[in-house]
Amino acid sequence: MSVALQVKPEQEKALAQEIVGTWTLVSYQVELQATGEFIDAMGDHPRGRVIFTKDGWVAFNLEGTGREAATTDEERAHLMSTLVAYIGRYRIEGNQWVTSVQTAWAPEWVGTEQRRTVTITGNDAQVVTPWRKMPNWAKDQMSRSIIRFARAQ
8 A cells, every 4th residue: 555755734835836737748667566677568659648627537548559459459458558547536644645536438437546655756746546456457466567658738
């Protein structure tokens, strides 16, 4: 379970202000807990955005490298393994954003809270998920995602 670091109220308020805006995906790596191995779960050139609004909404859409239009059910199913997308209300707690998921690519996420530890340095953000089992890679293994974003220009 991920726990927010002890953050002073002024630091929490600063993060709440800094996070607002549109962020472009730079990289998406997954660390496997059992081995410490890192994998590029979304390939070497993923694309995506995360958008935080001032009034507390977040829209998160990340896509793997080389996605192409599907023509079969099997191809459509494979596309689900190269996508992470959800929308919901968010709040800042310590050094984390917490999303109350309202819609998601993975139905089991709807109605859950998703926590992400975030560090913003200038126009760069590093996001780390808690350890968990993801529905689209490292099946039945505990993993965490380490995601880098740049503020969209």
